[in-house]
Amino acid sequence: MxxxxxxxxxxxxxxxxxxxxxxxxxxxxxxxxxxxxxxxxxxxxxxxxxxxxxxxxxxxxxxxxxxxxxxxxxxxxxxxxxxxxxxxxxxxxxxxxxxxxxxxxxxxxxxxxxxxxxxxxxxxxxxxxxxxxxxxxxxxxxxxxxxxxxxxxxxxxxxxxxxxxxxxxxxxxxxxxxxxxxxxxxxxxxxxxxxxxxxxxxxxxxxxxxxxxxxxxxxxxxxxxxxxxxxxxxxxxxxxxxxxxxxxxxxxxxxxxxxxxxxxxxxxxxxxxxxxxxxxxxxxxxxxSNVEPYEKMKLSLLNAGHSVLGLLGALVGYNTIDEAVNNPNIRTFLNNYMDVEVTPTLGDLEGINLSDYKQSLLERFGNINIKDQIDRICSETSAKFPIFILPTINSQLKANGSIKLAAFVTAAWAIYSLGKNENGEPLNIIDALKTQLNEKAKTAIQNPTAFLEIDSVFSDLNTSTIFVNEYTKAYQDIANRGIEACVKDYNNDIN
Structure with a gap:
């Protein structure tokens, strides 16, 4: 031809x-x-x-x-x-x-x-x-x-x-x-x-x-x-x-x-x-006339879901989003995050069936023909986290709801920012704050909460005792046992 x-x-x-x-x-x-x-x-x-x-x-x-x-x-x-x-x-x-x-x-x-x-x-x-x-x-x-x-x-x-x-x-x-x-x-x-x-x-x-x-x-x-x-x-x-x-x-x-x-x-x-x-x-x-409920749904579920899969998948050693979501334990973790921590913050969405929407997200993430690179999804997480994940954390803290899974994802990001996956292979980190993230991540090895001191990302989240406790526990668990073992236990605790 x-x-x-x-x-x-x-x-x-x-x-x-x-x-x-x-x-x-x-x-x-x-x-x-x-x-x-x-x-x-x-x-x-x-x-x-x-x-x-x-x-x-x-x-x-x-x-x-x-x-x-x-x-x-x-x-x-x-x-x-x-x-x-x-x-x-x-x-x-x-x-x-x-x-x-x-x-x-x-x-x-x-x-x-x-x-x-x-x-x-x-x-x-x-x-x-x-x-x-x-x-x-x-x-x-x-x-x-x-x-x-x-x-x-x-x-x-x-x-x-x-x-x-x-x-x-x-x-x-x-x-x-x-x-x-x-x-x-x-x-x-x-x-x-x-x-x-x-x-x-x-x-x-x-x-x-x-x-x-x-x-x-x-x-x-x-x-x-x-x-x-x-x-x-x-x-x-x-x-x-x-x-x-x-x-x-x-x-x-x-x-x-x-x-x-x-x-x-x-x-x-x-x-x-x-x-x-x-x-x-x-x-x-x-x-x-009002986009807010729809955009909040999308940012909190699709975009945050992408970040969850990207950070957890990167540490395991995956290269693409479909690999991460097709891991049954990570898929269940994401499903729990959407159901338990995000959905309570969304309120009524006229014309939207949330259960169907969340199911469609899992199917879209799992499209093996797309091969969405985890490097891309994790790029500029310092700009994405305050928009995709932090609002859910703040809403749940205000409502005395669960933030356990979001804290786990935050801890995974801290370990990801060290620059290597669990196999010891280098991660391609693309972020305007890459140097600062890496410095805080190194300090976090001895003092996990150091990573939460980046005010431009986390604002005053490190003043929440509830979040800091869950985050610290998650950090130590991931560091000692690895993502997959921890995710499985977190899923069992919820289910």
Whole structure:
């Protein structure tokens, strides 16, 4: 089979092999600027938007993808060479692959190369929405102080160099300032990150920055910019070399960076768009008046569940999430964590059967075709823990409920942060606080509670005698007996 490089020129020939956009991409206007064009965005928002653009009457909602960081050079160059096109590979539960070329990213910009060009694009009158996938850490929120972190060197840089920013806050401030100065309308800034109240978080952090960077802009933003909350969900593992090779061999498509994902997808959005929005509800999204119950459910069950599996599985020596969840003892532990410690904190969820939802999570985690790397799931746990797990702990402590399993997971993270699994093999730890975590983990060998002294992660959790006692016991158990033996006993205690 002839190998075809994925680009606009070859799209017609590729359409004979896999599904491709039916719309004329050259006629699509950019209505959305998206910052953070990694795998999740391309499996989620860009996918929904591609489906919407199949309607020939929809022409105003193309996406301009912005690579914000120097780290994003590779994805920018890949998409630029492929005219913004990429292949989405859905790995079905039965092992089959559903492939289609996504065309909704009609422009790409590399922020470090030309910051002013990105600012001008965000300030363009045709742009109605700026969406974000900048990861939990990108919001510059200090969990301990509950404030914007002005000590971040990148923020210090942006305040001193407004026309050459490095953070999303610097870019948004300059773009909104231009819109104000030019008498243009406002827009919607929509977070697509796994943060509870992600719209509120975006608004609060941006206004905190603006108060110092451009205080006269504050009132205009309040009047002219909306920040809808949203809950997003689709497991999207890192694309492997094997995925790229398989696509080329089976379909003859030479795509340097396809995206792999599971069949499940969910997007629940607060209907709060100040200058119009795409009709994403026609392609499966759900618009509601209050997203909070849904996002809390997802963050506390799916995202926290991922972290539980990742940390326990990493110590055992597993490489992928499906290996971890298909270990009966770890699977039961996760099921108990969801039932005993998370579910009591969730309250009523209209239209959701929690038992079915939790069962579907176990099935999704166990999809052996996804091969979600534990390295990826455990990356930036210091940013994830305060969002995915700490709220459950705090709610349960307040209600005098069980925190035993969450304490066990926290202890496992402390031991994980030493950098080796139980077989003595090195762990690939990816975390902005890696050095601090490792230092505290070493101190914790003699004094387990030292690990809880990282205020930006744990806040004042180390002042809870109940939690500290459970955590210390779990730490000593894991250190002496290993994950599997301890998990089995914990399961027996509950069941």
């Amino acid at each position: 002839e190998k075809l490089k994925l680009n606009t020129k070859n799209l017609s020939a590729i359409s004979e092999r896999v599904a491709t956009p039916k719309y004329n991409r050259s006629n699509i206007k950019t209505g959305i600027v998206h910052v953070g064009i990694g795998g999740f965005h391309r499996a989620h928002e860009a996918f929904y938007t591609d489906q919407l653009l199949q309607d020939e009457l929809v022409k105003d909602w193309g996406i301009c993808g912005v690579a914000l960081l120097d780290f994003d050079t590779k994805i920018y160059n890949t998409l630029k060479e492929q005219d913004g096109l990429y292949t989405l590979i859905v790995k079905e539960l039965d092992g089959t692959h559903t492939k289609q070329v996504i065309g909704s990213i009609v422009e790409c910009l590399f922020a470090p190369e030309n910051p002013l060009k990105v600012i001008e694009k965000m300030a363009s009158p045709e742009v109605k929405i700026i969406t974000l996938t900048i990861t939990e850490g990108g919001y510059n929120y200090n969990e301990a102080t509950k404030q914007f972190d002005f000590t971040n060197p990148l923020i210090v840089h942006d305040l001193a160099n407004p026309n050459a920013p490095k953070t999303i806050f610097g870019y948004l401030t300059q773009a909104l300032k231009l819109r104000q100065e030019r008498g243009l309308k406002g827009l919607t800034i929509q977070s697509c990150d796994n943060i509870q109240g992600n719209g509120h978080m975006t608004q609060n952090m941006l206004l905190s920055y603006v108060a110092k960077a451009a205080p006269t802009l504050t009132e205009w933003i309040i009047d002219n910019v909306s920040f809808p909350n949203a809950m997003v969900d689709r497991i999207t593992p890192v694309t492997s070399i094997e995925d790229i090779a398989h696509l080329k061999e089976i379909s003859g498509i030479d795509d340097a960076w396809p995206v792999v994902c599971e069949p499940f997808k969910q997007w629940v959005i607060e209907d709060n768009f100040i200058e119009g929005r795409p009709a994403w509800e026609t392609v499966g999204a759900q618009f509601v």
